[in-house]
Amino acid sequence: MSASPLPNPAFTRRRALQLFGLGAATVALAGCSPTGTSGAASGAAGLNGADPTDFAFASWSLTEEAAKPALEAIIADYEKANGVSVKPTAFPYNEYINQLMLQVTGGQFTGAAHVDVAWLGSLAATGKLQDLSSLAKGRGYTDAALTAATFDGVQYALPWTIGAIGLVTNSEILGKVGVAPDAFPTTIDDFEKTLKDLKGLGGGLIPYAASTKAAQLKDILIWMQTFGSPLVDGDTITIGDDASIEAVAWYKSLYDQGLIAADVDRFDARSLFAQGRAAIYDDAPVGRGAVTGESPDPDLGSKLVPVSRPVLAAGDTPRALVWGGAIAVVSGSGAATAGDFAQFATSDLDTILADYAVRGLPPATEDALSSDAIASDVFGTQFSERITATATANPLWAFTAYSQIEAEVADRVQAVLVGSSSPKDAMKEAGAAARKLAG
Amino acid sequence: MTSTALPPAPSSPETMPAAPAKVSRPRRRAASALRSERPSVRLSAWIAVIVCGGFALLPVYWLLATSLTPRDQVFSYPPKLIPTEITLDAYTSLFANPQLFTYLQNSIIVSVVTAVLSVFVSAYMGYSFSKFRYRGRRQLMYFVLASQMFPQALLLVTLYSVFSAYGLLNTYTALVLSFTTFTLPLCVWMLKGFFDTIPDELIEAARVDGASRLRTIHSIVLPLAAPGLVAAGLFAFVRGWNDFIFALTLAGPDKQTLPPGLVNTYVGEAATAWPELMAASLVVSLPVAIAFMLLQRYLVSGMTAGAVKG
Numbered sequence: 028m029s030a031s032p033l034p035n036p037a038f039t040r041r042r043a044l045q046l047f048g049l050g051a052a053t054v055a056l057a058g059c060s061p062t063g064t065s066g067a068a069s070g071a072a073g074l075n076g077a078d079p080t081d082f083a084f085a086s087w088s089l090t091e092e093a094a095k096p097a098l099e100a101i102i103a104d105y106e107k108a109n110g111v112s113v114k115p116t117a118f119p120y121n122e123y124i125n126q127l128m129l130q131v132t133g134g135q136f137t138g139a140a141h142v143d144v145a146w147l148g149s150l151a152a153t154g155k156l157q158d159l160s161s162l163a164k165g166r167g168y169t170d171a172a173l174t175a176a177t178f179d180g181v182q183y184a185l186p187w188t189i190g191a192i193g194l195v196t197n198s199e200i201l202g203k204v205g206v207a208p209d210a211f212p213t214t215i216d217d218f219e220k221t222l223k224d225l226k227g228l229g230g231g232l233i234p235y236a237a238s239t240k241a242a243q244l245k246d247i248l249i250w251m252q253t254f255g256s257p258l259v260d261g262d263t264i265t266i267g268d269d270a271s272i273e274a275v276a277w278y279k280s281l282y283d284q285g286l287i288a289a290d291v292d293r294f295d296a297r298s299l300f301a302q303g304r305a306a307i308y309d310d311a312p313v314g315r316g317a318v319t320g321e322s323p324d325p326d327l328g329s330k331l332v333p334v335s336r337p338v339l340a341a342g343d344t345p346r347a348l349v350w351g352g353a354i355a356v357v358s359g360s361g362a363a364t365a366g367d368f369a370q371f372a373t374s375d376l377d378t379i380l381a382d383y384a385v386r387g388l389p390p391a392t393e394d395a396l397s398s399d400a401i402a403s404d405v406f407g408t409q410f411s412e413r414i415t416a417t418a419t420a421n422p423l424w425a426f427t428a429y430s431q432i433e434a435e436v437a438d439r440v441q442a443v444l445v446g447s448s449s450p451k452d453a454m455k456e457a458g459a460a461a462r463k464l465a466g
Numbered sequence: 467m468t469s470t471a472l473p474p475a476p477s478s479p480e481t482m483p484a485a486p487a488k489v490s491r492p493r494r495r496a497a498s499a500l501r502s503e504r505p506s507v508r509l510s511a512w513i514a515v516i517v518c519g520g521f522a523l524l525p526v527y528w529l530l531a532t533s534l535t536p537r538d539q540v541f542s543y544p545p546k547l548i549p550t551e552i553t554l555d556a557y558t559s560l561f562a563n564p565q566l567f568t569y570l571q572n573s574i575i576v577s578v579v580t581a582v583l584s585v586f587v588s589a590y591m592g593y594s595f596s597k598f599r600y601r602g603r604r605q606l607m608y609f610v611l612a613s614q615m616f617p618q619a620l621l622l623v624t625l626y627s628v629f630s631a632y633g634l635l636n637t638y639t640a641l642v643l644s645f646t647t648f649t650l651p652l653c654v655w656m657l658k659g660f661f662d663t664i665p666d667e668l669i670e671a672a673r674v675d676g677a678s679r680l681r682t683i684h685s686i687v688l689p690l691a692a693p694g695l696v697a698a699g700l701f702a703f704v705r706g707w708n709d710f711i712f713a714l715t716l717a718g719p720d721k722q723t724l725p726p727g728l729v730n731t732y733v734g735e736a737a738t739a740w741p742e743l744m745a746a747s748l749v750v751s752l753p754v755a756i757a758f759m760l761l762q763r764y765l766v767s768g769m770t771a772g773a774v775k776g
Contacts, residue, residue: 091734115719119726120735122714129715133630231543297737298541317737323538 075363079109082361084368085127086141088386089117093316097385101372111364114138124149131155137359139369141187144351144420147178149427156183157356162366166374172391175420176353184353186391187373190312191347192249193414198332200306203228211334213345215253215277218337222286225306233288235281236296236305239444243292244437246309248421250274252346254339259422264465266436267458275443275450282444289444297321311350312389312410333410335417347418352388389415428464435460533557533745540740556745568720569727570750576638576713576723577706580645584653584702585695587646592657593683597669607658614651621647622715629716636718644712649702656701660694661687696764700757707754724750 084102088094102113116136118126124146130136131153142150150156160182163173172186198208204224212218225234238246252258254277256270265271281287291299297314299305301322310318319328335345354369356362372378379395382388389407390396402408423429439453439460448456499511532540533556535549560566595607613621625644626635634640664687672682688695707724714726722730728750732743758765 087735090730092732092739093734093737117719117730118714119729119733121733122711122729126715129626133626135630135635294738301538302541302543304543313736320737321538321541323542 077363079111079364079367080361081112081114082365082368083114083116083136083138084140084365085116085118085130085136085138087118087120087123088141089115090119094386097382100381100385101378104378105368105371109364109367113368128153131357134359137357137365138361139365139372140355140357142184142353142355144175144184144186144189144349144353145424145429147176147183147353147355148424148429150355151178151181151183152427155357155359157358157362157366158182159185159356159366159369162370166370167392167394168374169391169393169396171349171415171418172351175349175351179425184355185369185373187352187354188386188388189349189351189353189391189415190389190410191415191418192246192309192311192350193347193410193418194307194334194336195300195310195314195318196307196332196334197300197303197305197327197330199330200225200228200232200303201332208332211332212337213335214341215337215339219281219286222281222307223284226284226286231304233291233299233305234286234307236291236299236308237278237281237287238292238296238309239282239287239289239441240292240295241434241437241441244440245433247275247278247440248423248433248436249336249346249348250278252419253336253343257422259425262465264423264426264432264458264461266461267455271458272450272454275440275454278440279443279450301327303327312387312407313350315406316387328406331406333406333414335413345413345417347414349415349418349420351391423461426465428466432461432464435464529744529748533741533748535741537739537741553741556741557749559742560745560749563731566724566727566731566746566750569722569724572638572717572721572727573707573723573750574753576641576645576721577703579638579642580649580706581699581703583642583646584649585699588650588653588657588698589688589691589695590683591650591654593661593687595654595658596661597666607655610651610654613647618648619711622712625712626715635716636721638721640716641706641713641721641723644716645702645706645709649705653698653702656698657691657694660691664690693764696761700761700765703757704754 086098088098098115102115105111106113116130124143127136127140127142128149131140131150132155137155140150147156158181163182163185166185168186169189172189173182175189176182176184176186196208196211201208201211201221204221204227206212206221206224212221222234225232238244248258251266251271251274254270254274256268256274257265258271259265278287282289288299293310293314296305296308297310297318298321300308301318301320303322303324315328315331318331324330336347338345354373356366356369372382374392376392376394376398379390379392380398380400383390383395383401387404387407389411390401395401396411421429423432426432436457439448439457442448443450443453499507500515502508502511531547531549534552534554536551536553536555539546539549539551591610595603622644625640625647629635629637629640629644634643668686668690669682672686673679677685709723710725710729713723714729717723717726728743728746732739732746
């Protein structure tokens with residue numbers, strides 16, 4: 028993707044995003060062969076009385092052992108109810124967005140696509156996503172969920188499983204330092220003191236398995252927001268401001284004190300936590316199955332307690348990052364039925380509850396969230412109340428080059444952690460690089 | 467032409483590719499060190515063998531051990547060199563998944579056809595570069611090699627467009643052609659080096675005996691170049707066997723090969739089924755490992771033939 032500012036000031040922002048989208052499809056993957064993009068998203072999908080037709084449905088979960096049965100059941104139910112055939116398309120999660128972008132821009136894929144809400148900007152830039160706002164009306168989606176599946180004011184997807192990334196703790200380990208599940212530190216100073224107490228337990232315990240590998244160091248962004256950095260002000264990236272520098276300096280101090288460990292990413296953190304070697308880590312609700320499945324402790328599930336992220340000063344709002352999946356509709360053959368399917372999968376109560384029973388991911392509609400099955404899930408409820416309730420989207424997602432921007436920041440933060448750069452110099456450089464990428 | 471009319475080419479030291487003999491010298495030295503009468507030399511040699519062998523085989527052992535470990539103990543701390551609990555669950559689930567055998571079948575088809583096609587084309591190209599002199603030959607050689615200079619991911623863009631335009635996406639043809647694109651340059655140069663070691667006099671003798679150019683190639687040159695052909699074929703086979711991104715992008719779900727198939731099956735958004743992934747990796751690597759064991763002497767001599775010319 029080009030790192031230089033757009034050469035033609037007459038270009039609109041949407042046109043720029045389209046070009047960035049094509050660049051992402053070609054460079055990141057290797058991506059490909061774009062046909063021309065069509066500009067703004069086209070009108071609403073949905074059957075509107077028309078006969079349903081066959082369509083394709085893409086999802087990374089169609090390949091996953093644990094999630095596959097849930098999605099196959101949804102597809103089977105829809106096929107049976109409407110007399111159509113749904114063609115499943117699957118790619119591994121780590122390759123999914125590149126492959127999907129490639130197929131969408133190349134005209135190989137039309138229909139319904141399971142997307143991470145973070146990808147909406149990139150996909151919308153292809154000009155092939157439909158505006159689903161008419162399908163979202165009257166279906167009981169929560170406002171927060173609808174917002175999560177919106178980009179640039181357009182409802183490009185219907186929210187499916189909306190949650191957040193926040194702190195998850197092992198209540199048994201925290202109990203050893205006298206921290207009760209409902210009395211988790213609320214300020215950064217108290218949080219750091221608790222981490223020191225946890226380190227004092229010895230035995231190689233990592234108090235907080237925070238991300239320190241470059242691939243996952245984007246987690247630092249939520250701490251920058253906690254320290255007061257907006258990350259983006261208007262259209263300008265503010266990384267390099269005092270708050271971001273202060274956040275990185277604090278992260279470095281945790282690292283130097285051994286309160287966080289070197290070379291940890293999300294997968295490592297889950298493994299450490301599952302083995303009882305870490306007391307706290309960052310994750311989304313999807314991680315619960317992974318840590319309990321990998322743990323030798325059969326009771327770990329009952330010890331998981333999600334907590335609000337500590338704040339800089341008492342009274343501040345805890346920060347959390349929106350996380351979730353949605354279903355978008357790519358214009359073309361079968362798009363109308365794909366829209367109807369997206370609405371069915373994301374808002375039909377029976378379908379949602381059956382899905383929840385298998386995948387355990389937080390749904391996006393009011394009636395589902397208040398149902399007995401979901402309200403009785405203590406972990407899920409606590410996660411919603413303590414983390415998702417104050418979650419916000421990453422402001423950098425507004426830029427199609429957001430993943431490159433995050434990588435630039437992560438590289439500089441890692442330089443600080445290993446001592447080859449100061450927080451101030453690193454964040455100034457990161458901010459400059461990010462602004463250049465943003466154009 | 468009859469075979470008796472030809473000189474017994476392989477028996478002459480001048481006409482035999484020199485590489486195999488040279489490659490075997492270090493092996494002989496190593497073997498003699500292991501049997502040395504001096505205990506210190508013997509001990510040092512054995513220590514070196516054990517260390518090097520352990521370094522090479524530990525990952526394979528770890529792969530085997532992980533495949534036999536229950537999933538909740540894979541990341542146990544401290545790590546256990548020998549699993550305390552052994553289970554065959556990963557292998558049971560592996561053989562109960564018919565999709566994996568479809569991936570295996572696709573891998574075999576694509577890799578074998580890629581190897582055959584690469585050897586077929588590169589043999590003639592290599593012979594041409596080695597034995598004919600024509601204007602632009604050298605430039606053409608470097609032009610062929612130049613395709614190796616591009617990042618593969620970049621060429622995927624072009625190949626995807628071309629295959630899409632011709633309706634070849636999601637076919638074996640797309641995979642074989644794309645893999646061959648990358649194997650051909652190295653195979654051509656490898657075989658060119660091998661043909662360089664075959665004396666021109668031998669070819670001239672065949673011509674004097676009345677053999678046509680094609681007969682000379684097929685009956686004289688290619689049999690002598692068998693180690694090189696095997697090496698080039700193995701290289702192309704392994705390239706096709708191991709590729710991930712092209713197979714994922716061009717093959718579609720029905721023609722997907724093992725690398726993307728295994729990732730699709732066992733690597734998820736939040737977790738990886740390590741024992742199953744290791745078991746599958748072990749099982750599917752066996753055919754390649756056996757092929758290598760059977761053909762490794764050809765591979766070594768073929769790969770080094772061009773390097774010892776002159």
